[in-house]
Amino acid sequence: MCGRRLLPVVGQPQPERADAARNRQKIIEVAARMIAEHGADELSLDEVARVAGVGVGTVYRRFGDRGGLVYALIDEQERRFQTAFFSGPPPLGPGAPAAERITAFLYALVDRIVAQQGLFLLLDKGDKAQRFGGPYQVHHVHLAGLIAQACPRADATYLADALLAQANACLIAFQQEQRAMTHEQIKARLAWLAETVIRGQEQGR
Structure with missing residues (x-):
């Protein structure tokens, strides 16, 4: 039988600077809003970055790809x-x-x-x-x-x-x-x- 320890979806997060944590939360909130308004199929990391007001590189460095952002959302x-x-x-x-x-x-x-x-x-x-x-x-x-x-x-x-x-x-x-x-x-x-x-x-x- 498996243990009672929670198994994280994407691993334990590393400590973040305050600005990095704010950017991460902003990106997640924007992505969630875009999915609610337009559906998951339309999710674009470039568009998420634009709406969130952060650099595209920031989104890709933090989440890797769309799959990484999806993991964070769920x-x-x-x-x-x-x-x-x-x-x-x-x-x-x-x-x-x-x-x-x-x-x-x-x-x-x-x-x-x-x-x-x-x-x-x-x-x-x-x-x-x-x-x-x-x-x-x-x-x-x-x-x-x-x-x-x-x-x-x-x-x-x-x-x-x-x-x-x-x-x-x-x-x-x-x-x-x-x-x-x-x-x-x-x-x-x-x-x-x-x-x-x-x-x-x-x-x-």
Whole structure:
């Protein structure tokens, strides 16, 4: 089982000068406002720099690329989510049977992705390091740990990947737009899938 320590999305930040911290916050606020007004697909680091009144080099040095800025934008909510499943009340947090926690986690994960769907879509469309780093890595470690508890003989690493593959922003958006599935229907189908997999593994012991 993974530890209860929070796993940061982009690593522990280095100490910043006051002016650097102000610039970082300004950039994040401008980017968040631009996404709210124009959508995540239109996010441009050059335009963020112009609106924030900072040099383009400042944005690229601080965040590296658009993926780095996206990580920063989702970081606060992601840390709250991690706190909830590592140390919050059950069934999402500790204290409930592993099978119940798996269902609760997948429900909460879909909610989490839908809440910032545009940003997660950008991550899903990024390179593999972005797609399978950051939040995905933390979610996988946690889910695999729960699966190992519920099904000790199962390949928890693979099953965690398989379940998380059904809970990504691109697929959820497709299901909503092309399958006419509601948010609640997506969660219910994913929970059914997880329960079926776990039950099958238990019967195969």
